[in-house]
Amino acid sequence: KANRLFCPEGSVIEVRDKKIGGNKFSVIAGPCSVESEEQIISIAEDIKESGASFLRGGAFKPRTSPYSFQGLREEGLEFLKAAREKTGLPIVTELMSPDKIEQFVEDVDVIQIGARNMQNFDLLKEVGKTQKPVLLKRGMSATIEELLMAAEYIMSEGNEEVILCERGIRTFEKYTRNTLDLSAIPVIKKKSHLPVIVDPSHAGGLWWLVEPMAKAALAVGADGIMVEVHNDPANAKCDGQQSIKPERFKSLMDILKRMAEIENKE
Ligand code: PEP
Numbered sequence: 001k002a003n004r005l006f007c008p009e010g011s012v013i014e015v016r017d018k019k020i021g022g023n024k025f026s027v028i029a030g031p032c033s034v035e036s037e038e039q040i041i042s043i044a045e046d047i048k049e050s051g052a053s054f055l056r057g058g059a060f061k062p063r064t065s066p067y068s069f070q071g072l073r074e075e076g077l078e079f080l081k082a083a084r085e086k087t088g089l090p091i092v093t094e095l096m097s098p099d100k101i102e103q104f105v106e107d108v109d110v111i112q113i114g115a116r117n118m119q120n121f122d123l124l125k126e127v128g129k130t131q132k133p134v135l136l137k138r139g140m141s142a143t144i145e146e147l148l149m150a151a152e153y154i155m156s157e158g159n160e161e162v163i164l165c166e167r168g169i170r171t172f173e174k175y176t177r178n179t180l181d182l183s184a185i186p187v188i189k190k191k192s193h194l195p196v197i198v199d200p201s202h203a204g205g206l207w208w209l210v211e212p213m214a215k216a217a218l219a220v221g222a223d224g225i226m227v228e229v230h231n232d233p234a235n236a237k238c239d240g241q242q243s244i245k246p247e248r249f250k251s252l253m254d255i256l257k258r259m260a261e262i263e264n265k266e
């Protein structure tokens with residue numbers, strides 16, 4: 001169902017009054033995790049002002065260590081809803097377990113399936129039974145074919161509202177957290193009609209790599225990016241080293257808008 005043949009012009013996913021796919025470049029931004037109501041509202045207001053169209057923020061966090069901050073869970077969802085209420089930005093947040101699915105369908109606009117759960121087939125089938133847009137992240141050791149098959153698990157249950165996300169894969173290179181597989185974007189575009197976005201934050205794992213990798217994402221034809229933005233990266237509960245401040249996010253947006261304008265003139 002994800003095969004390009006089924007929709008040669010490329011599919012467009014509608015989320016509230018926003019769209020992902022087509023000839024638009026969509027920007028999803030926000031902190032790795034929701035830390036407080038004030039934090040998420042303040043970041044949401046800043047990114048909206050700079051031109052982002054979706055707010056991200058983890059409430060349920062898949063952390064490597066069980067001793068690390070695990071997210072504010074239900075309370076985090078409430079704070080995300082408050083930020084949506086305040087700014088009108090649709091919210092994107094990660095679902096880790098099928099037992100929360102009803103609440104997510106009710107509360108969130110895009111359900112994120114994280115890299116660690118890309119092949120959690122029961123979870124994929126459950127989101128497949130809903131009609132919520134799903135942001136499916138590539139597993140850190142998954143091939144493009146495996147990513148597309150994971151999308152099939154969702155689509156085969158009846159939900160065709162799938163957005164793919166390249167977030168870097170594990171290679172022998174240790175300088176960066178992962179290696180951004182830029183060629184995955186044109187390869188996926190050739191094979192599938194689904195929109196595909198890039199997450200330059202988790203790919204590089206370093207805040208100063210976000211801007212060049214975001215520019216590269218636009219250049220290779222991605223349908224958008226998802227960027228981690230934090231008001232106080234040094235004290236972030238999660239992924240501070242790869243988070244950019246709202247001021248830097250604004251300058252990134254200005255650069256991307258200029259690039260997109262030039263592209264549109266062709
Ligand atoms: C995230 O987006 O915060 C996240 C946990 O990403 P990934 O699943 O790609 O590691």
Ligand code: MN
Nearest residue numbers: 032228238239
């Ligand atoms: Mn993160």
